[in-house]
Amino acid sequence: MIEYRNLRVALLGGGSVGAQVARLLLEQKDELASRVGAGLELIGIAVRDVDAERTVDLPRELFTTDAESLILGADVVIELIGGIEPARSYILLAINSGADVVTANKALLAAHGPELFEAADKVGAQLNYEAAVAGAIPIVRPLRDSLAGDQVNRILGIVNGTTNFILDRMDTEGSSLEEALAVATELGYAEADPTADIGGYDAAQKAALLASLAFHTTVPLESVYREGITKVTAQQIESARKAGFVIKLLAICERLVHPETGVEGVSARVYPAFVHRSHPLASVHGANNAVFVEAEAAGSLMFYGAGAGGVQTASAVLGDLVSLARRHVVGGPGFAASNHADLPVFEIGSVTTRYAITLEVTDEPGVLATIASVFSDHGVSLAQVEQSMTPASTGTASHEAVPSTATLVIGTHEATEAALAATVASLAANSVVTNVASVLRVEGA
Amino acid sequence: MIEYRNLRVALLGGGSVGAQVARLLLEQKDELASRVGAGLELIGIAVRDVDAERTVDLPRELFTTDAESLILGADVVIELIGGIEPARSYILLAINSGADVVTANKALLAAHGPELFEAADKVGAQLNYEAAVAGAIPIVRPLRDSLAGDQVNRILGIVNGTTNFILDRMDTEGSSLEEALAVATELGYAEADPTADIGGYDAAQKAALLASLAFHTTVPLESVYREGITKVTAQQIESARKAGFVIKLLAICERLVHPETGVEGVSARVYPAFVHRSHPLASVHGANNAVFVEAEAAGSLMFYGAGAGGVQTASAVLGDLVSLARRHVVGGPGFAASNHADLPVFEIGSVTTRYAITLEVTDEPGVLATIASVFSDHGVSLAQVEQSMTPASTGTASHEAVPSTATLVIGTHEATEAALAATVASLAANSVVTNVASVLRVEGA
Numbered sequence: 001m002i003e004y005r006n007l008r009v010a011l012l013g014g015g016s017v018g019a020q021v022a023r024l025l026l027e028q029k030d031e032l033a034s035r036v037g038a039g040l041e042l043i044g045i046a047v048r049d050v051d052a053e054r055t056v057d058l059p060r061e062l063f064t065t066d067a068e069s070l071i072l073g074a075d076v077v078i079e080l081i082g083g084i085e086p087a088r089s090y091i092l093l094a095i096n097s098g099a100d101v102v103t104a105n106k107a108l109l110a111a112h113g114p115e116l117f118e119a120a121d122k123v124g125a126q127l128n129y130e131a132a133v134a135g136a137i138p139i140v141r142p143l144r145d146s147l148a149g150d151q152v153n154r155i156l157g158i159v160n161g162t163t164n165f166i167l168d169r170m171d172t173e174g175s176s177l178e179e180a181l182a183v184a185t186e187l188g189y190a191e192a193d194p195t196a197d198i199g200g201y202d203a204a205q206k207a208a209l210l211a212s213l214a215f216h217t218t219v220p221l222e223s224v225y226r227e228g229i230t231k232v233t234a235q236q237i238e239s240a241r242k243a244g245f246v247i248k249l250l251a252i253c254e255r256l257v258h259p260e261t262g263v264e265g266v267s268a269r270v271y272p273a274f275v276h277r278s279h280p281l282a283s284v285h286g287a288n289n290a291v292f293v294e295a296e297a298a299g300s301l302m303f304y305g306a307g308a309g310g311v312q313t314a315s316a317v318l319g320d321l322v323s324l325a326r327r328h329v330v331g332g333p334g335f336a337a338s339n340h341a342d343l344p345v346f347e348i349g350s351v352t353t354r355y356a357i358t359l360e361v362t363d364e365p366g367v368l369a370t371i372a373s374v375f376s377d378h379g380v381s382l383a384q385v386e387q388s389m390t391p392a393s394t395g396t397a398s399h400e401a402v403p404s405t406a407t408l409v410i411g412t413h414e415a416t417e418a419a420l421a422a423t424v425a426s427l428a429a430n431s432v433v434t435n436v437a438s439v440l441r442v443e444g445a
Numbered sequence: 446m447i448e449y450r451n452l453r454v455a456l457l458g459g460g461s462v463g464a465q466v467a468r469l470l471l472e473q474k475d476e477l478a479s480r481v482g483a484g485l486e487l488i489g490i491a492v493r494d495v496d497a498e499r500t501v502d503l504p505r506e507l508f509t510t511d512a513e514s515l516i517l518g519a520d521v522v523i524e525l526i527g528g529i530e531p532a533r534s535y536i537l538l539a540i541n542s543g544a545d546v547v548t549a550n551k552a553l554l555a556a557h558g559p560e561l562f563e564a565a566d567k568v569g570a571q572l573n574y575e576a577a578v579a580g581a582i583p584i585v586r587p588l589r590d591s592l593a594g595d596q597v598n599r600i601l602g603i604v605n606g607t608t609n610f611i612l613d614r615m616d617t618e619g620s621s622l623e624e625a626l627a628v629a630t631e632l633g634y635a636e637a638d639p640t641a642d643i644g645g646y647d648a649a650q651k652a653a654l655l656a657s658l659a660f661h662t663t664v665p666l667e668s669v670y671r672e673g674i675t676k677v678t679a680q681q682i683e684s685a686r687k688a689g690f691v692i693k694l695l696a697i698c699e700r701l702v703h704p705e706t707g708v709e710g711v712s713a714r715v716y717p718a719f720v721h722r723s724h725p726l727a728s729v730h731g732a733n734n735a736v737f738v739e740a741e742a743a744g745s746l747m748f749y750g751a752g753a754g755g756v757q758t759a760s761a762v763l764g765d766l767v768s769l770a771r772r773h774v775v776g777g778p779g780f781a782a783s784n785h786a787d788l789p790v791f792e793i794g795s796v797t798t799r800y801a802i803t804l805e806v807t808d809e810p811g812v813l814a815t816i817a818s819v820f821s822d823h824g825v826s827l828a829q830v831e832q833s834m835t836p837a838s839t840g841t842a843s844h845e846a847v848p849s850t851a852t853l854v855i856g857t858h859e860a861t862e863a864a865l866a867a868t869v870a871s872l873a874a875n876s877v878v879t880n881v882a883s884v885l886r887v888e889g890a
Contacts, residue, residue, distance in 0.1 A: 024594065024742060035593060035661070130591060136743040138591030146575060146583030148480060148771075149469065149763020216480070280749060283728050297469060298581040298760035301750035304725060305743065315743035318594020326593075 006039035013080035016310030104131035110205035128320035136312035161287035162197035200228035207251035225348035451484035458525035461755030549576035555650035573765035581757035606732035607642035645673035652696035670793035710789035
């Protein structure tokens, strides 16, 4: 049997994921060597401060602040710094100096993926990124390889654990968003600045990566429509529950035909949506993630697991590392980004979906007919309407008669975002509507 | 850009999966060529009777009864005949004549996998088998590649759609096994001879393949313990429901330490088991399949989808074909069976699990103490006991006093199969026990 020399592995970043990757590389040295057919030698960990406290006890001599020298001496570079710079420059340096790269950096890939994949392709380097897409859930290889002979039509993903924890808690405990966020922060599920999570930015980056993979088309981050969960109220969750739904922040990647031009294209978008309780995604609780894939031949598939966490994400990083190292040993190139399909990426206005709209209206004869005609004027047809009385405001100290109001919860059939936006604008301007309380999409039918 | 010649693809078998594979190969010719970087030319379909009716309309000139000539002219052979012979000989012929192979044949792989993988390895041929393990669910690449840097500790799989349909129907409709089987047969979920499914043979083959993949250890079919669902009663399902459980036929692959020798090894087994309703596997309904994986670093993962069906299985076959064809184009060998870990495979007697035991006992003072001491004599400790009165048999026409009986449902803590078997034997021989009504394992805690 041929003996291969050890592969020199450089780690950039010593945070929660980096420390776990280092620990597993050291602890499972022999097992990993037998899987790869060559040793994986951790030659160093580049950090900003070698004396910073780590979550795992690691040999001090591994740490260095000189990332560039470390990269230049490595066969494989694992980038776990996050953010755009210096991560981007380090990865390019690694690729151009002949190393292969593993990264978990979704922000960087969503913003600069094409540049990095092109650089890797040019020199035949491998660039693996399983941990960037859905944490520990294996989704890159299933989409890229297992479904390589199929056509993905739609992906509905719960790809952000923080927001799923918050929405799940609001649903199960009846908490407000603020209360649920406070618990998430206390339990370590939310960061001090939760904007990236609750604003939907993290999910949008993952949507761009998932759509690019699924549709063999470069989907830039700028073309991903994004709404976070900041406007989701306890009342919306309650009314979703009454109607048999749960509200989830979804990353949606869809193959569709443009409603006006008839051109085939794709859409990627992130927003909180109604999901029926019978849908498999409705049972994804806590900080877990899941990616629901609808494929032409395979039908519906779901991939479920932990979306984040240091040791869980380290599993995906090591899987990438072992796959890539095996290629070193057995030869043959890795697999570059697949973008041969190159479909147009549509804006949100061209997307068709269903809506759940909650209106507060004056309670007088003819209101329902007025509302219904606003919808039909914009070509949006109604699937169901539920009306409930709202107690008149108790804030009025006067004894004058206050007009009583009613709450209408309206479910529509499929309509374009454009038609819906026009409908909502008309509703808001109509004198019988006192408040457009909530507009949410319905997905996963 | 280099132009590659077309790859010649031979199909063996024109049944429901084969016909769908042929259709997709013909319909998606251009799309597949752009994914592979070379054309995939279907050169023929070997069948027993060229005039047999097909589920899909395909060009008659593709059909042949001369499988061997077809194989000898092919770059890739797709084997969808099923069974052991002639499938085994055809695959060996293909490998030895320089072709790569895709197969969906779980029976063959479970029985002769090592021989076939060795033959492929010897000549550097690829042998892909995603469709053999869990139908359309991508599980081979996640286990082999994505989790390559992790350690799988346990797999709980619902890997047989027919039995899941039957058990789900018994649970939701209160049907008997016979009634549910009749519906499954009527809907096409069960075959005319349902033995392979309800006897657990199909699930046992898949358990052998899953365990081999997960543990890098050859797990022969003979070492898979197997019980089917034939003895599952409506009453068991009902008592599981009352306790908050559902009964599922599980394929279980587990890494464990031998209770006596302390040696690390693995176990593969198939039996109907109690699964708590809060477990993700409990929500797998109808004929769907799911594979729940517990890994050291990644934590809990679940892969869900259609376990069978012609077009769904065809998706997995085409994914294998495209992956393999890409290797033809970009070079480099495929990936052989991984069995470097070579762990011992333990018999069922060494396995530790929890049990739910239903006993009918005479209703007299001291019975519970007697029963409890039988358990403790065998080192099996009790987690919970529920007692309910059973009406005395109405079959006795006599006016003599009949001793009334009670039903005990006993949940145990973890115990070995050996200890449990001894306990059950002692219980059956004890005069206070009139009937050991049910012994089922509890999994997925």
